[in-house]
Amino acid sequence: DIQMTQSPSSLSASVGDRVTITCRASQSISSYLNWYQQKPGKAPKLLIYSASSLQIGVPSRFSGSGSGTDFTLTISGLQPEDFATYYCQQSYTTPRMVTFGPGTKVDIK
Amino acid sequence: EVQLLESGGGLVQPGGSLRLSCAASGFTFSSYAMSWVRQAPGKGLEWVSLISGSGGSTYYADSVKGRFTISRDNSKNTLYLQMNSLRAEDTAVYYCAKTRISSGSSNMDVWGQGTTVTVSS
Numbered sequence: 589d590i591q592m593t594q595s596p597s598s599l600s601a602s603v604g605d606r607v608t609i610t611c612r613a614s615q616s617i618s619s620y621l622n623w624y625q626q627k628p629g630k631a632p633k634l635l636i637y638s639a640s641s642l643q644i645g646v647p648s649r650f651s652g653s654g655s656g657t658d659f660t661l662t663i664s665g666l667q668p669e670d671f672a673t674y675y676c677q678q679s680y681t682t683p684r685m686v687t688f689g690p691g692t693k694v695d696i697k
Numbered sequence: 698e699v700q701l702l703e704s705g706g707g708l709v710q711p712g713g714s715l716r717l718s719c720a721a722s723g724f725t726f727s728s729y730a731m732s733w734v735r736q737a738p739g740k741g742l743e744w745v746s747l748i749s750g751s752g753g754s755t756y757y758a759d760s761v762k763g764r765f766t767i768s769r770d771n772s773k774n775t776l777y778l779q780m781n782s783l784r785a786e787d788t789a790v791y792y793c794a795k796t797r798i799s800s801g802s803s804n805m806d807v808w809g810q811g812t813t814v815t816v817s818s
Contacts, residue, residue, distance in 0.1 A: 619802075622805075631808035634806045677804075685756075
C-alpha cells in the first residue's frame with residue numbers, strides 16, 4: 589500500500605501569510621495527487637487535483653506543485669476562511685485503495 | 698445545483714447491520730463513479746469503497762472487505778452502502794462523494810454532508 593505523510597501536522601499563521609504544506613508518498617505516484625480542505629463539522633472540499641490543477645471555483649491563492657513523491661500546497665495570502673485542515677490524497681492506485689494523508693491543521697496565530 | 702444527500706446513519710450494536718443511502722441530484726448520476734469515505738471521531742479521512750458508473754465494478758478497503766457492499770440504483774439516482782457485522786471501529790461520519798476518473802487518476806469533486814454511524818452496545 590502507498591503511505592502518505594504530511595508536514596507539518598499543524599501550524600499557526602496570520603492573515604496574509606504565505607503558507608506551505610508538504611505531502612510525501614511512500615513511492616512515486618506521478619502527478620496523481622489531490623488536495624482537500626475540511627472545516628470543522630463540514631465535508632471535505634476539493635481544492636487541487638492532479639497535483640497542480642485548480643478546481644473550479646477555488647480562489648487562485650491556492651496552488652499545488654510536485655510530482656513523483658514530493659508535493660506542496662501553497663496558500664498565498666492566507667484569508668480568515670482558510671483556517672481549516674488540509675488533506676492530500678493519492679489516486680495512483682485508482683480505483684483501488686486511494687489513500688489520504690493524515691492532515692495538516694492550519695489555525696490562527 | 699449538484700447535490701448529494703446521505704441518510705441512514707444511526708446507533709447500532711456490534712455485529713449489527715445498517716444501510717446508508719446517498720441521493721444525488723444536479724448531474725448525470727450514471728456517468729460517474731461514486732465513493733464512500735469515512736471519518737472516525739477526531740481522525741482523518743479513510744476511503745471505504747468505490748463503484749463504477751454502471752455499477753458493474755466495485756472496490757473496497759481491506760478494513761471493510763467482506764462486510765460492506767456498495768451498490769447503486771441509477772434509475773433512482775441513489776448510492777447505497779450495506780454495512781454488516783459492524784464493529785466499534787466502524788464508528789464514523791460516512792460521506793458519499795462524486796468521483797471523477799480520467800486517465801488513470803481520480804478525484805472526489807462533490808461531497809455530501811455526511812451521516813453518522815455509531816457502533817456501540
